[in-house]
Amino acid sequence: MGDVGLEVTERAPTLSGTDDTADHQLVVRSVSHTFPDGTAVLRDVSLTVDRGEFVALIGPSGCGKSTLLKIAAGLEKQTSGEVICHRDNIGFVFQDATLLPFRTVQGNVELFAELHKVPKAKRKEMARAALEMVGLQRFEDKYPKALSGGMKMRASLARSLVLHPHLFLFDEPFASVDEITRARLNDEVIKLFTSEQFAAVFVTHSISEACFLSSRVVVMSQRPARILADIEIPFPYPRHQDLHYETAFVDKARQVAQLLGEA
């Protein structure tokens, strides 16, 4: 399975025919997927994410959200349909921090630059900048085992940030941290999104997290998943935790919850 990513077609991320001015970072067109064992997970899914857009993906457990992200990143090959995106520099944040235990925080954050053959001095500098962005600059020499769950997640974010990708895929990154840490990591993501202006797809099971982070919430159905709704979340960035208590926000969250209930 190691080389799946290399076989997938890569193209300039613009759609011919539709408006060429939009900066599409990810275009998923009529993608369906069935695993070799016969499990059908995606049915005719289409999704376009532009630069500066933050899409939250929410849906029943096991419906195929992770599979969709993997197909987008080229880690899994769809059975039919088309994916268009730049595959050489995608930020992918997994549910587990997946830090290499034998590397220091600094070494972990340098990893992708190293894989792209960035010279040592330069990647050191890049890693330091990324660590500073997530507030881990004093922990660069620590090994992952010495970090708390929240700090591991920050290190994982820094690792993905180091090459400044234009497309970020998050697969339930904060599902296993406590509520307070999660809120702070959400602030962190908002801050990074505001300053880096990447395109993001963020899978989550939390309705409030989805509405808080995203500019669009995409609701998926039971397996095999279709897209049920695509809801605009119009609040300006940067957002603050207080947003949770505003009526407009609560209304949006209720709308998503109802759609999810019908899924």
Added chain:
Amino acid sequence: MALATWHSSDPLQESGDLQEEALAQPAPPRRARSAHRFAKATLGPLAILAVIVGIWELVSYVVLDPQRRFLLPPLQTIFHQAFFIHSNLSVLLSALGVTTEVAMAGLGLSIIIGMLIAIAMSEFKSMERGLYPYLVVLQTIPILALVPLVGFWLGFGFTARIVVCVLISLFPIIASTLFGLQSATRAYHELFDLHHASRFTKLVKLKLPMALPSTFNGFRISAGLSVIGEIVGGYFFQQGKPDIGVLLDQFTAQLNGTMLFGAIFIASLLGVAVFWTFGGISSLVVGNWKE
């Protein structure tokens, strides 16, 4: 408080930062407490040692009559004869040197062969499928039963001794390295796939380092086995420079109980030293990061 700079407006968040930092930097160990723990840990074994020495001396002086005392000589006689008489000591030390040399040569060879086999098995499914049944066989058959055959084929010298060491110490290295190489989960592999890393890059930057703790465990087990293999080989083959195995045989034939026990003590010390050394190397290499 580097972390707090961004969140300084919110006291709750700031305390969260403090908590995280406290987690990251555990309190320094208390010297007094660790001394106490050390005493607790050593007291039990020391008591058992005293009991064993007591029984030993009792059997030697009281149970055995003087003509049969060579079966279990008093401890101070053993120590005096074996370790404080220069000619005796140098016989033991020279045998110790031979045994160490052969056992470590065998272990080195075992490490090279074992790791190559484990890497091949982890990289190529067909290799794993093909070799696995033989590994099970290697683990199940009593390898010491092969010792005569090894001598029969290769003669009774240095080469044969090394081959015995390799045979007996190979399996733990293959098994532990293979287990370690396969310990990187799918997500780790995907991390490298995302950036189109080659298989070789993944092997060097992911699988091998991930395997280290487990591999070193295997080294430690195999080092002990290699010493056993060397002594058995020497005992059986009886040729070349005398090692501990040869001495064991000689002293038994001469009914020389004191020197027999001297050789046994030396062999035991070697086993313990090898085990500790490899444990030490392991904590030097992976102690920093191992969970």
